[in-house]
Amino acid sequence: MKTLVVVGHPRLGESTTQQFLKVAASECANVTWHELQLPFEVTQEQALIQQHDRIIVQFPLYWYSAPAIMRQWFDEVWRMPLTTGNYRLLRGKQFGVVVTAGAARNEFQAGGKQGATMDEVLRPYQMTARVTEMEYLPALPIYQFNYLSEQAKQELYITYQSYISNPEHGHFAGLEQWLLARLDSLVTTMPDLAPVLAQLRDNQEELTDIAQQVKWMRQEDDE
Amino acid sequence: MKTLVVVGHPRLGESTTQQFLKVAASECANVTWHELQLPFEVTQEQALIQQHDRIIVQFPLYWYSAPAIMRQWFDEVWRMPLTTGNYRLLRGKQFGVVVTAGAARNEFQAGGKQGATMDEVLRPYQMTARVTEMEYLPALPIYQFNYLSEQAKQELYITYQSYISNPEHGHFAGLEQWLLARLDSLVTTMPDLAPVLAQLRDNQEELTDIAQQVKWMRQEDDE
Numbered sequence: 001m002k003t004l005v006v007v008g009h010p011r012l013g014e015s016t017t018q019q020f021l022k023v024a025a026s027e028c029a030n031v032t033w034h035e036l037q038l039p040f041e042v043t044q045e046q047a048l049i050q051q052h053d054r055i056i057v058q059f060p061l062y063w064y065s066a067p068a069i070m071r072q073w074f075d076e077v078w079r080m081p082l083t084t085g086n087y088r089l090l091r092g093k094q095f096g097v098v099v100t101a102g103a104a105r106n107e108f109q110a111g112g113k114q115g116a117t118m119d120e121v122l123r124p125y126q127m128t129a130r131v132t133e134m135e136y137l138p139a140l141p142i143y144q145f146n147y148l149s150e151q152a153k154q155e156l157y158i159t160y161q162s163y164i165s166n167p168e169h170g171h172f173a174g175l176e177q178w179l180l181a182r183l184d185s186l187v188t189t190m191p192d193l194a195p196v197l198a199q200l201r202d203n204q205e206e207l208t209d210i211a212q213q214v215k216w217m218r219q220e221d222d223e
Numbered sequence: 224m225k226t227l228v229v230v231g232h233p234r235l236g237e238s239t240t241q242q243f244l245k246v247a248a249s250e251c252a253n254v255t256w257h258e259l260q261l262p263f264e265v266t267q268e269q270a271l272i273q274q275h276d277r278i279i280v281q282f283p284l285y286w287y288s289a290p291a292i293m294r295q296w297f298d299e300v301w302r303m304p305l306t307t308g309n310y311r312l313l314r315g316k317q318f319g320v321v322v323t324a325g326a327a328r329n330e331f332q333a334g335g336k337q338g339a340t341m342d343e344v345l346r347p348y349q350m351t352a353r354v355t356e357m358e359y360l361p362a363l364p365i366y367q368f369n370y371l372s373e374q375a376k377q378e379l380y381i382t383y384q385s386y387i388s389n390p391e392h393g394h395f396a397g398l399e400q401w402l403l404a405r406l407d408s409l410v411t412t413m414p415d416l417a418p419v420l421a422q423l424r425d426n427q428e429e430l431t432d433i434a435q436q437v438k439w440m441r442q443e444d445d446e
Contacts, residue, residue, distance in 0.1 A: 010298065063297045064347035065288065072291035075233065115353050120346050123339055124287035130338050 001167045003031045004052035005098075008059040008070025017100050017145040021058070024157050028165040036069050045077040050089055055134070056164055057125070058098040064114075064121050074128075087132040095129040096137035096163065097122055105143040137169055176204055224390045226254045227275035228321075231282040231293025240323050240368040244281070247380050251388040259292050268300040273312055278357070279387055280348070281321040287337075287344050297351075310355040318352040319360035319386065320345055328366040360392055399427055 005025055012018055012035055025033050034048065049055060059066045082089055099122065107113040108121070118141045119126070129136035140163045142156065158179065163169070166178040183197045228248055235241055235258055248256050257271065272278060282289045305312055322345065330336040331344070341364045342349070352359035363386045365379065381402065386392070389401040406420045 062294070063301060064350045065294055065297070068291045068295035068298050071285070071288055071294045074286045074288070075291050078286060113354070114350060116346055116350055120343070121350070123343050123346060127287045127337060127339055127344070131336070 001030060001054060001165075002052045003028075003054040003056060003164050004048055005031060005033050005056045005058055005164055006070075006073065007033070007035045008057065008067055008073060009035075010067050010069055015060070015100075017060075017142060018058075020145070020153070020157075021098070021160055024160050025164060028161055031164055036073055038069065038072070040073065040076050042077055042079075045073070046082040049077070049082060049093075052093070054094040054096065054137075054164070054169075056096045056098055059100075061099050061101045061121070078128075083132070091133040093134045094137055094169070095125070095132075095134040097125050097139040098142065098160070098163065099139060100142045100145060102144065105141070108141075137163075180204065224253060224277060224388075225275045226251075226277040226279060226387050227271055228254060228256050228279045228281055228387055229293075229296065230256070230258045231280065231290055231296060232258075233290050233292055238283070238323075240283075240365060241281075243368070243376070243380075244321070244383055247383050248387060251384055254387055259296055261292065261295070263296065263299050265300055265302075268296070269305040272300070272305060272316075275316070277317040277319065277360075277387070277392075279319045279321055282323075284322050284324045284344070301351075306355070314356040316357045317360055317392070318348070318355075318357040319392075320348050320362040321365065321383070321386065322362060323365045323368060325367065328364070331364075360386075403427065 007018060007022075009015055009018055022033060025031050032048070032052065057066070057070060059070045065071070099118070101108075101118070103114055108116065108118045110116065114121075118139060122139050125139075126136050128134075140160065145153075145156075148156065161182070162178055168178065180197070180200065183193065183200065187193050187197055230241060232238055232241055245256060248254050255271070255275065280289070280293060282293045288294070322341070324331075324341070326337055331339065331341045333339065337344075341362060345362050348362075349359050351357075363383065368376075368379075371379065384405070385401055391401065403420070403423065406416065406423065410416050410420055
């Protein structure tokens with residue numbers, strides 16, 4: 001699976017969040033990091049989309065929308081021949097959104113300061129995926145990055161890597177296996193990690209056993 | 224009441240809809256028609272907003288969003304000092320959206336081809352008004368303008384004029400009075416309209432009488 005991360009930010013160099021995500025993405029195989037810059041070479045942009053299986057648009061939230069440069073990419077690139085007829089060139093791809101917000105997570109709810117959820121804010125992207133028959137991935141919103149603790153940043157680092165490069169997106173087992181595979185490749189360059197990885201594998205096997213037992217017990221209950 | 228109509232369209236000259244709306248707006252007093260062109264003179268744009276009581280943003284829907292030029296206006300203009308601190312420079316103004324769509328009205332519903340309502344598509348604008356304490360007007364969506372019958376276009380002409388210039392927005396009585404006032408001013412230049420206007424006034428008085436009688440009858444029922 002090949003992923004295209006399309007970054008739309010008018011002042012990319014000033015964004016510590018985007019720099020952080022860029023480092024995280026650089027460690028993932030089969031991920032193309034693509035920073036939008038005007039003017040667009042439309043044919044080339046359309047080819048990029050066609051060459052990837054998961055398309056991630058990534059931008060800061062300005063007045064509950066994407067910045068102009070991100071929208072200009074849709075205005076100019078998401079046209080014929082990419083969107084010809086029945087959208088067969090887009091159909092079946094995955095489409096995700098990584099959005100950064102200066103407001104806190106709990107402001108995005110009915111009765112909260114922002115008055116609606118992030119899913120409502122991103123409805124236009126969900127609709128874009130829907131009409132082109134792409135699979136819409138649950139969005140990855142990043143709230144107040146600069147206030148995150150070090151631990152929260154580390155968690156985000158892994159979550160983000162999984163979001164862009166884990167083929168089994170959204171499945172817990174998928175995330176676990178993806179993480180172990182990532183650790184495997186790290187061990188080749190950092191042998192100190194080998195015992196940690198062994199421990200994790202043991203834990204995972206134990207967890208899988210427990211999960212299986214629970215499943216059997218539930219089946220007995222149902223009978 | 225002064226209205227600012229901010230038109231964001233990348234190829235304005237090619238849009239018959241926008242030309243139609245421009246003619247309609249040109250007949251209304253106290254309406255400033257403002258076509259966005261890059262680059263923006265930010266201080267001047269901010270002053271324009273401050274000088275008006277009703278701000279209408281008007282644009283075609285591209286992938287369920289506004290075109291880049293409209294978003295760039297928000298990105299660059301809706302900043303300090305216009306949005307300083309507690310938004311007192313925006314608070315209390317009215318904020319409306321006139322959006323044109325190539326798809327049909329009945330596609331914008333759950334289960335319809337677009338899968339969500341126009342209000343859901345425009346949620347970012349409602350949230351923008353909300354957080355700045357502006358009054359959000361019900362949006363005026365225009366679906367498939369080029370397929371409208373002549374009569375439907377005439378109705379749209381009046382509806383649009385009311386949307387941008389009727390101070391009593393959204394009230395039926397307000398619309399009626401506004402229409403009669405507009406006809407009054409037309410009669411001075413087109414005397415042939417006088418009998419039509421007289422008839423309309425008679426009808427309105429009769430309607431008001433009937434409405435009053437219905438109200439009394441209901442009150443009696445309630446007793």
